[in-house]
Amino acid sequence: MEAVPVRCPVCSRDHTYAAPAYPCPCGAPTAPPLRSGAPAVRVTHRAWNDDWVTVRCASCDRRDQWPQPELCCPCGAVLRIPVRPADAAAPSDATAPDTTAPPGPPAAPAHIPLPRTAAHPRPAFRPMAIRGGHDAVSAAGLYLTWLGYRDVVQPGTRPASGIDLRADGLVAQVDTAAAPTSLRAVECLWLNALGAAATGVFFSLAGYAADARARADGVGLPLFVLDLTGTPQPVNGAADELVSTGA
Known part of the structure; x- marks a missing residue:
C-alpha cells in the first residue's frame, strides 16, 4: 500500500x-x-x-x-x-x-456512495447555523436524519446518561462544552449503546481528548466535530464509514 x-x-x-x-x-x-x-x-x-x-x-x-x-x-x-x-x-x-x-x-x-453501499443516493447535506447548545443538538439530529436514521427524537429532559438523541437502533450524544470531549464521556456513550444494542454516535463542538479518540477508534465509535455552520466533520475511521454507508 x-x-x-x-x-x-x-x-x-x-x-x-x-x-x-x-x-x-x-x-x-x-x-x-x-x-x-x-x-x-x-x-x-x-x-x-x-x-x-x-x-x-x-x-x-x-x-x-x-x-x-x-x-x-x-x-x-x-x-x-x-x-x-x-x-x-x-x-x-x-x-x-x-x-x-x-x-x-x-x-x-x-x-455515488462507496460501491459497497446501498442504493439510495443522498443529496448534499443542508446544515443549520449553531448559536447555542440547543442548535447543536438540532444540527446533529438533522445530520443523523440525512444519514438515513428515521424518527430521530430528542428527549424533553436530558437524562442522566447524557443521551441527547435517539432513533431506532441509535443513541447519540452532543457535547457543547468549550473543552475537548473526555475519555469518560466517550466510554459512557459506548456503554449505553452496548446496553441498548444500538449504534452510538458522538458529536462535539470542541473536539476530543487524545485518549478519547484512541478509545473510540478501538471500539469503533463514530466521532464527529460540529463547526458553527452546523456541518459535522468525521474525525475517525468509524465516522468515515458511517458517512459512506449511511444508516
Whole structure:
C-alpha cells in the first residue's frame, strides 16, 4: 500500500499516511493515488465536492468517486492529502503509454456512495447555523436524519446518561462544552449503546481528548466535530464509514 510522508502545517508534526483501499465493483482493492511531496492542506471549511476525488481502478479502468484522503493530526487539525488526477500515470509508469479505452464522464459525488453501499443516493447535506447548545443538538439530529436514521427524537429532559438523541437502533450524544470531549464521556456513550444494542454516535463542538479518540477508534465509535455552520466533520475511521454507508 502506497504511503507518503505528511507534515502538519499547524504543529509541524510529521506523519506517514497510507490511503485506505476500498473494493471496486470488479472486486479489486482500490485506493486514491497519493502525491508524494505535495503539502497537506488543513481543512477549515467543508464542501461536498471537495470531499470526493475521482479514482481509476487499475484492474478494470472504472472511474468512481471515492472519499478524499484525510488525516486527523493529534493537534486537532484535519489535513487533506493531495492525490494524483485519475488520468495521471504513477511515477514508475510515466513513460508507459495508456492503451485503455477512454472512460465516460464520472457521476457527481452526491450520487455515488462507496460501491459497497446501498442504493439510495443522498443529496448534499443542508446544515443549520449553531448559536447555542440547543442548535447543536438540532444540527446533529438533522445530520443523523440525512444519514438515513428515521424518527430521530430528542428527549424533553436530558437524562442522566447524557443521551441527547435517539432513533431506532441509535443513541447519540452532543457535547457543547468549550473543552475537548473526555475519555469518560466517550466510554459512557459506548456503554449505553452496548446496553441498548444500538449504534452510538458522538458529536462535539470542541473536539476530543487524545485518549478519547484512541478509545473510540478501538471500539469503533463514530466521532464527529460540529463547526458553527452546523456541518459535522468525521474525525475517525468509524465516522468515515458511517458517512459512506449511511444508516
